Amino acid sequence: MPIPLVNSIASWFLKKRISQIELFLQNPHEVQLELLMSLLTTAKKTEVGKQYDFASITNYKTFTERIPVTSYEQIQPMIERSRRGESNIYWPKPIRWFAKSSGTTDAKSKFIPVSEDSLELCHYAASKDLLCMYLNNNEGSQLFNGKSLRLGGSKELYEQNGTFFGDLSAILIDNLPLWAEFSSTPSNKVSLMGDWEVKIDAIIAETLKENVTSLAGVPSWMLVLLNEVIVQTQKAHLFEVWENLEVYFHGGVSFVPYEEQYHNLLPKPDFKYYEIYNASEGFFAIQDRNNSDELLLMLDYGIFYEFIPMESFHFLDQKIIPLSDVEVGKNYAVVITTNAGLWRYMIGDTIRFTSTNPYRIKVTGRTKHHINVFGEELIIENAEDALKRVCIATKSEIVEYTAGPIFMQNKEKGAHEWIIEFKKKPENISEFAFLLDEALQNINSDYEAKRFNNLTLNSLKLHVARPQLFYDWLKKNDKLGGQHKIPRLSNQRVYLDELLQMNSIQ
Helix, strand or coil, rough: CCCHHHHHHHHHHHHHHHHHHHHHCHHHHHHHHHHHHHHHHHCCCCCCHHCHHHHHHHCCCHHHHHCCCCCCCHHHHHHHHHCCCCCCCCCCCCCCCEEECCCCCCCCCEEEEECCCHHHHHHHHHHHHHHHHHHCCCCCCCCHEEEEECCCCCCCEECCEEEEECCHHHHHCCCCCCCHHHHHECCHEEEEECCCHHHHHHHHHHHHCCEEEEEEEEEHHHHHHHHHHHHHHCCHHHHHHHCCCCEEEEEECCHHHHHHHHHHHHHCCCCCCEEEEEEEEEEEEECCCCCCCEEEEECCCCCCEEEEEEHHHCCCCCCCEEEHHHHCCEEEEEEEECCCCCCEEEEEEECCCCCEEEEEEEEEEEEECCCCCCCCCCHHHHHHHHHHHHHEEEEEEEEEEEEECCCECEEEEEEEEEEEEEEEEECCHHHHHHHHHHHHHHHHHHHHHHHHCCCCCCEEEEEEEECCHHHHHHHHHHCCCCCCCCEEECCCHHHHHHHHHHHHHC
């Protein structure tokens, strides 16, 4: 298709869509309330709809009084029934797709329902909006003169009882509309390969001969691919491979640790970076301006938003508020009700509003201790479970521990770095570290994927703490007694580096 025609079509769509976006920008609370009422009406005859009598809910207050806030563990039995082929449990239309992600207390993986409505009206609608916003901000763009190098998940799609599960990215690629498939590379066949080592070579083989104008994918995985492109082509930077590259659309994990490495690979000052905020549960926000670190919260994708101020999170008097009550600068846990049948569901993310006119946000982290620098979403339950298993196996005992990331440097992979104070040391520290790494992979499927053949993460690095190290650290920071605790997992190295420095001073 000639590029002028493509740009004309995109321009037409943009003008049509802009009026809809302006509607929720000007009337955000009315749009959200109308959406909530629509979701309740649509699902009133489902099992959940009858249980809570959706038909008689006519306002937000009744909605909050009648329907509880839920976590994955609480709705898992319903989802398992749905995965076995039952219909009309929490959404009236059949659910065929389930996005697999890791990180629940009771299960290695969770399976998030992805309805046809959420595919079309949320995920794909957001993809079109992202392109439209980018083109609107960059009138001279030649984006559609070439193709987008998309990097999806490395897992296959598995069929079970007539339903399918896999990475969200794999589900999206497998259901791509023709317009998106036409403008993307590599082919669906290559994109959906399960073996990452085979897949990465196949991606490079297909994409080197294409005119790639944009990149799309998670920063940690994309960095592995792009470094391999440089190795195989022996080029100095990526513009020697694809001279018309102009933008990288990224999301999934924080971009901050990778920023310098991307600038080295893409050394043009006018190269653009556009961030998105999506998850298995939905597509939430889009960077709508060049060179911005704020994301516009999208209010008409079939997702109704509520928020829990983090200062009250998990307390008995926990507050839950609608969009109209949020304040700039505060940290909130996100609760969503969606067109895939998630009702007042806590997604586990925390955000901070940078503006309420319009509603713009920054993603600030997770509601639990975690390490998610590379997309591995290692949570404290994973760490505690793994340590317990390894201590039993090695007949050792632990006093305290903390862990943080080793950030990727140049072409070196990332890793996790641990420091553990033992009450009873294992006979072999190297064996303990090996078993801990294995246990974490067995417990957490995302960590396992990043560790596979050392593709993104090397094996963890373990330090033995001197006696009383953690006590001394707490004392130094005036944190003895009371409710003060050792930070177990962190996306930063602040605590870890302090402890390592203290540990080196005998």
